[in-house]
Amino acid sequence: xxxxxxxxxxxxxxxxxxxxxxxxxxxxxxxxxxxxxxxxxxxxxxxxxxxxxxxxxxxxxxxxxxxxxxxxxxxxxxxxxxxxxxxxxxxxxxxxxxxxxxxxxx
Amino acid sequence: xxxxxxxxxxxxxxxxxxxxxxxxxxxxxxxxxxxxxxxxxxxxxxxxxxxxxxxxxxxxxxxxxxxxxxxxxxxxxxxxxxxxxxxxxxxxxxxxxxxxxxxxxxxxxxxxxxxxxxxxxxxxxx
Numbered sequence: 001x002x003x004x005x006x007x008x009x010x011x012x013x014x015x016x017x018x019x020x021x022x023x024x025x026x027x028x029x030x031x032x033x034x035x036x037x038x039x040x041x042x043x044x045x046x047x048x049x050x051x052x053x054x055x056x057x058x059x060x061x062x063x064x065x066x067x068x069x070x071x072x073x074x075x076x077x078x079x080x081x082x083x084x085x086x087x088x089x090x091x092x093x094x095x096x097x098x099x100x101x102x103x104x105x106x
Numbered sequence: 107x108x109x110x111x112x113x114x115x116x117x118x119x120x121x122x123x124x125x126x127x128x129x130x131x132x133x134x135x136x137x138x139x140x141x142x143x144x145x146x147x148x149x150x151x152x153x154x155x156x157x158x159x160x161x162x163x164x165x166x167x168x169x170x171x172x173x174x175x176x177x178x179x180x181x182x183x184x185x186x187x188x189x190x191x192x193x194x195x196x197x198x199x200x201x202x203x204x205x206x207x208x209x210x211x212x213x214x215x216x217x218x219x220x221x222x223x224x225x226x227x228x229x230x231x232x
Binding site: 030031033035037041042043044045048049052054086088090093094095096097098099100 | 168
């Protein structure tokens with residue numbers, strides 16, 4: 001299953017609302033997770049089952065979608081949110097990740 | 107606190123072998139699926155392989171089938187990745203990750219990577 005993220009990069013300002021999309025090549029129900037990765041660090045789980053917030057993750061992060069189209073939204077971008085975001089499907093093997101979306105400072 | 111610490115990376119020539127290790131602490135290792143995920147320099151994440159709690163099931167991405175072997179030692183809380191016939195395209199940071207299971211509405215979702223190690227760099231070059 002291929003996951004296509006868009007955009008591949010974006011520039012935004014602190015306080016902006018940011019939306020990242022992830023499209024699956026076939027239906028995966030809610031078998032999707034989102035991760036944040038900062039340079040030189042391991043990824044961090046943000047959201048699973050498409051819309052469930054991982055414990056400890058700020059509520060400005062939210063996820064939605066089902067089937068083939070999914071969205072990660074950051075309601076008010078904070079300085080610590082500048083990072084690369086990946087979606088991952090856990091519907092079937094081989095597990096796959098999207099290509100990533102780099103969120104940069106405008 | 108959950109900790110995953112990888113080791114064993116380094117520089118190896120094409121065609122060579124390397125064994126990666128990941129030591130787990132802070133949780134009951136034998137209760138979890140475990141995975142290896144890699145990231146080539148400047149590139150995205152690629153899942154490599156995973157292994158069931160008792161080692162009875164293993165899955166691999168096609169590009170490593172027949173060359174890589176995942177295994178575990180539950181008595182010592184260790185996860186391994188034996189890598190043979192290495193190629194330049196295997197150059198990456200290799201992460202071990204815990205596969206958590208979350209259930210909702212009667213459905214259980216596996217392979218949610220809730221904890222990751224810091225990674226170990228494997229460089230395949232002559």
